[in-house]
Amino acid sequence: MAEFYSKKDLLFQLFENQNCxxxxxxPYFTDHSEETFKLVLDAAEQISVNSLYPIFKEMDxxxxxxxxxxxxxxxxxxxxxxxxxxxxxxxAIFSYEExxxxxxxxxxxxxxxxxQAANYSASVFPFLTTGAANLIRTFGSKELIDRFTxxxxxxxxxxxxxxxxxxxxxxxxxxxxxxxxxxxxxxxxIKGQKIYISAGDHxxxxxxxxxxxxxxxxxxAGTKGISLFVVPKNRENGMLNDVLTQGIxxxxxxxxxxxxxxxxxxxxxCEGYLVGEPNQGLKYMFQMMNEARxxxxxxxxxxxxxxxHSSLSYAKERPQGRKLTEKDxxxxxVPIIEHADVKRMLLxxxxxxxxxxxxxxxxxxxxxxxxxxxxxxxKKEMHLLLDLLTPIAKSYPSEMGVQSTSAAVQILGGAGYTxxxxxxxxxxxxxxxxxxxxxxxxxxLDLLGRKVLLEDGLGWKLLQKxxxxxxxxxxxxxxxxxxxxxxxxxxxxFNHGAAQLLFKMNQGPEKFLAxxxxxxxxxxxxxxxxxxxxxxxxxxxxxxxxxPDQDFYFGKLxxxxxxxxxxxxxxxxxxxxxxxxxxPTIDMNKNWF
Numbered sequence: 001m002a003e004f005y006s007k008k009d010l011l012f013q014l015f016e017n018q019n020c021x022x023x024x025x026x027p028y029f030t031d032h033s034e035e036t037f038k039l040v041l042d043a044a045e046q047i048s049v050n051s052l053y054p055i056f057k058e059m060d061x062x063x064x065x066x067x068x069x070x071x072x073x074x075x076x077x078x079x080x081x082x083x084x085x086x087x088x089x090x091x092a093i094f095s096y097e098e099x100x101x102x103x104x105x106x107x108x109x110x111x112x113x114x115x116q117a118a119n120y121s122a123s124v125f126p127f128l129t130t131g132a133a134n135l136i137r138t139f140g141s142k143e144l145i146d147r148f149t150x151x152x153x154x155x156x157x158x159x160x161x162x163x164x165x166x167x168x169x170x171x172x173x174x175x176x177x178x179x180x181x182x183x184x185x186x187x188x189x190i191k192g193q194k195i196y197i198s199a200g201d202h203x204x205x206x207x208x209x210x211x212x213x214x215x216x217x218x219x220x221a222g223t224k225g226i227s228l229f230v231v232p233k234n235r236e237n238g239m240l241n242d243v244l245t246q247g248i249x250x251x252x253x254x255x256x257x258x259x260x261x262x263x264x265x266x267x268x269x270c271e272g273y274l275v276g277e278p279n280q281g282l283k284y285m286f287q288m289m290n291e292a293r294x295x296x297x298x299x300x301x302x303x304x305x306x307x308x309h310s311s312l313s314y315a316k317e318r319p320q321g322r323k324l325t326e327k328d329x330x331x332x333x334v335p336i337i338e339h340a341d342v343k344r345m346l347l348x349x350x351x352x353x354x355x356x357x358x359x360x361x362x363x364x365x366x367x368x369x370x371x372x373x374x375x376x377x378x379k380k381e382m383h384l385l386l387d388l389l390t391p392i393a394k395s396y397p398s399e400m401g402v403q404s405t406s407a408a409v410q411i412l413g414g415a416g417y418t419x420x421x422x423x424x425x426x427x428x429x430x431x432x433x434x435x436x437x438x439x440x441x442x443x444x445l446d447l448l449g450r451k452v453l454l455e456d457g458l459g460w461k462l463l464q465k466x467x468x469x470x471x472x473x474x475x476x477x478x479x480x481x482x483x484x485x486x487x488x489x490x491x492x493x494f495n496h497g498a499a500q501l502l503f504k505m506n507q508g509p510e511k512f513l514a515x516x517x518x519x520x521x522x523x524x525x526x527x528x529x530x531x532x533x534x535x536x537x538x539x540x541x542x543x544x545x546x547x548p549d550q551d552f553y554f555g556k557l558x559x560x561x562x563x564x565x566x567x568x569x570x571x572x573x574x575x576x577x578x579x580x581x582x583x584p585t586i587d588m589n590k591n592w593f
Contacts, residue, residue, distance in 0.1 A: 002045055003313065004053065004306040005117040008552060010041065011111060020365055023104045026372040028095075033592040037107050043087065044111035047120035051080050054571045059256025060425050069095055069130050071258045077122065078204040084126040084128065085155025085464055091133065098137065103373075105291070105365030109298055113357070116302035121256025125158065126559035128199050131292060132159025132211045134262040136230060139276035139284045140427055141186070144230055148209055158205040161292070162194045162231070162262070163285065164211040170442050172282060173222040177214040177264065179229060179272055189495040190214055190272040191265035193246070196436075200260030201233070201245040208233040208245070212264075212272065214283050220279065229272035231264065242269035246252060253428030261278045291392040293437045300401035300433040301356045307426035308349040310510050311408035313420070315342055318412075336411070345407040350555075351532065352404040355563060356397040358531035363393045381462055388451045388459035388529070391443035395526030398433035399440055405430040444516035447499070449509070449521065456592045467491065467530050474537045478544070486564040487533050490571050494526050495574035521576045529568045536560035543582055 014020045015034065023029045043278050055076055064073045084090055093108050094100030117122040137145050151157040168174040177192025192214065194200070201208055210231040219225030231244045247261040264270050275286055319333035333380045336342045366386045373379040405427040409416035416423045434440045474484045501519060504512045539556035547553060 002049055002053075002114070003117070004048075004307075004309055005114055006309070007045065007300070008549075009043075009289040009357070010113070012036070012538075012552075012556075013354075013358055014106075014110065015565045016542070017358060017535050018365060020104070020106055020361070023106065023365065023368050026369075028102055028372050031102065031105055032107075037104075040092075040107055040111055041114065045116040047080075047453070048115050049085070051076075051083065052115055052119035052122045055122065055256075057120065057422070057425070059121045060253075061254035062484045064248060064249065064258040066245060069202055069245055071245060071248055071260060072205055073202045073258060074122075074256060077125065077256075079200075080122060081125050081155045081158075081204050085153065090126050090130050090155060091149075091153040093130070094134075096139065098149070104364075104368045106368050107362065109295065109364045110361065112295070113298050113302045113305075116299050117306040119256070120299060120303055121254055124257045125199055126155065127162070127295065129155070129157070129159035132161060132209060134291075135211050135228070135284060136275065138287065139228070139280075144273055144275065145234070145367045148232070150232060151207070152209060156205060157207040157232075158202065158209050158210050158449050159198055159201050160200055160208060161285070161289075162197050162200070162210040164194060164196045166193065166195055170439065172213065172226065175213060175215060175226060177212070179195065179227060179274075182219065182271075185506040186230065188214075188216065188272045188274060189265060189268065190229060190270045191268070193264060194262045196249065197262055197296060198262045199257060200262055201248075202258055206234075208243075210262075211285070214272065215286060216278055223282050225279055227280040228275040228284045230275060231270065231272040237269065240269075241271060242267050245306045246350070252431060253425065254432050289365075289437065290390060293390055293443075294360060294367070294435045296433055297356065297363075297394045297397045298360050300397040300430060301353055301360060303430045303433075304349065304397070304401035304404040305353045305357070305427050307405040307408035307423050307430070308346070308353050310421070310423050311349065311411040311416075312337075312346055314412050314415075315346060315421075322426065323453055340545070342411055344566075345411050347559055348558050348566070349407050351563045351567060352354070352397075352400045352528075354535070354556075355528040355531050356393075356400065358535060359389070359393050360397070360526060362531070363389055381458070384455055384459035385462045385466070387454065388447070388463055391438075391451065391520060392445040392523050392527050394437065395434070395443045395520055396438050396528060399521070400524070401430045402427075407447070434592065438522065442480070444518075444520040445513055448516040448519045449513050452502075463527075464495075468528060470534050470537065474533055477537050477540050480536055480540055483533065483536055483560060484562055486568065487529055490529065490564075491526065492505065493575060494507050494522060494571050497522075497571075497578040501578040510586060511583055514583055518574050518577055522571050525567055525571050529563055532563045 021034055024032050055074060059074050088101060091098055091100040092103045093105050095102055095107050112127055129152050133149050136148055147547050152159050165175055165177060174574050179188035179190050181188055212231045213226050214229055215225050216227050232241055235241050242265050244263045244266055245260050246263045249259040315337040316335055318336050320336045322331060322334055363386060366382055370379055370382045370386060408423040412421055412423055415421050471484060471488060474480050535556050539553040542553050
């Protein structure tokens with residue numbers, strides 16, 4: 001049995017709490033079943049236990065190095081990436097005609113969750129390639145598809161997403177990498193630089209294929225003038241393509257996967273191949289970015305889950321002190337899991353990880369439905385709901401994952417601060433997720449400034465409708481009255497506060513969006529509270545049916561109660577800001593710091 005995640009909980013989320021099997025009613029997925037889904041998850045666990053987890057610490061201790069212009073990574077990654085290719089992981093969600101398995105993205109996402117919990121650094125290589133190949137196959141010409149994707153699917157070639165520049169991180173309008181037309185149609189000379197490119201160079205693959213944003217010479221300013229290019233490190237004839245690795249960033253965590261600084265076209269010799277239409281690059285890239293944002297949420301959940309199980313195991317074994325009511329010092333010490341404050345920290349971790357996992361499974365199923373739904377109105381509504389949930393599903397696990405892994409360190413005490421136990425590594429690795437694929441601040445602005453307002457707030461109304469469905473269902477289940485009452489009370493207060501915040505639109509965008517991150521935080525708590533209400537309903541029904549695994553379901557109910565009592569109450573601390581007309585974050589002068 002894997003020690004870094006709970007298979008029981010993952011299967012509960014997929015098959016009991018939510019019905020992933022409704023996906024097989026779509027023709028694209030019809031060859032699949034509960035059996036095939038479980039076989040895929042078992043295969044993910046097998047590669048995780050046998051190949052990824054054994055080098056989890058090694059990849060952290062022996063981080064990649066830039067030697068003679070080439071990044072060297074852990075020597076076992078070459079065979080592991082090849083294995084991912086041979087086993088069909090990279091193109092699993094693609095069609096049979098492309099050598100794929102027509103696997104729902106939800107199951108692929110959950111297989112990734114297992115691998116990320118085992119070894120986050122090692123897991124990123126194949127999934128980066130999946131995202132890059134998906135852009136080529138979706139928007140590229142047949143020539144580009146035939147030319148690049150087969151070797152990407154096999155694991156011979158690595159795929160990346162090359163967006164960020166020194167002066168254009170989240171502000172892609174300021175992107176300066178330039179594409180100069182040549183005499184060949186669709187072929188451009190690329191010149192510029194990119195930073196923080198995950199797997200941007202390494203020696204485990206024969207070639208690196210960058211999906212790169214650049215501005216064609218003379219294109220409009222801002223995001224409207226951005227195009228997407230395939231930029232390989234090497235051309236097919238073995239000739240170098242003037243993509244030079246200028247440097248490697250040494251990170252606080254997630255060290256096994258290199259992050260490169262690339263110089264493109266320094267010697268005027270870099271060729272890039274236009275994907276799709278000119279000036280549509282950001283639109284194309286957002287396909288990968290939106291999937292990647294949910295992927296980042298899952299990454300964060302996976303790392304926090306591994307930390308939770310590590311601290312849970314320690315708490316069950318570590319003796320320390322006695323019950324507060326026990327005065328006899330001759331009695332043996334009790335495991336620290338007997339102490340209320342340790343249970344509080346474990347409940348916090350369990351509530352964050354299993355609640356966020358439930359939300360991401362919900363989003364995964366929604367994404368799969370959208371991709372195959374033929375009814376235009378249903379598709380539109382589901383799309384708006386997923387758009388609204390995406391910044392929440394990315395940011396809540398990312399921010400709370402840091403706090404959750406911190407609680408794991410705290411449970412281990414001094415031992416948790418040492419490299420003798422894995423929780424300090426999980427803590428370091430968790431910290432990247434509030435930053436990449438859009439910082440929490442960016443997602444707060446996106447949620448409040450855009451997603452909530454789209455189509456006259458239809459996405460927001462749909463979320464409220466879905467929450468009400470769960471409330472209605474819970475009212476028909478015995479023993480949940482207090483839980484439902486606590487949730488409904490916070491929901492009512494939240495909705496009132498959110499309405500007050502929306503009234504501030506009349507005060508201008510700066511004041512309206514000043515507390516967007518706090519609104520995002522409150523939405524995260526509310527949405528995960530909804531997920532815990534759903535889990536409580538499922539657990540209570542299982543107990544009423546006499547399911548023999550009672551400890552598992554009682555654990556779900558008690559964790560749901562914890563979330564309502566300890567986490568939902570945090571919304572009330574945020575609501576006064578939504579009512580307030582005091583803005584120190586705007587009024588503070590930069591010279592006063």
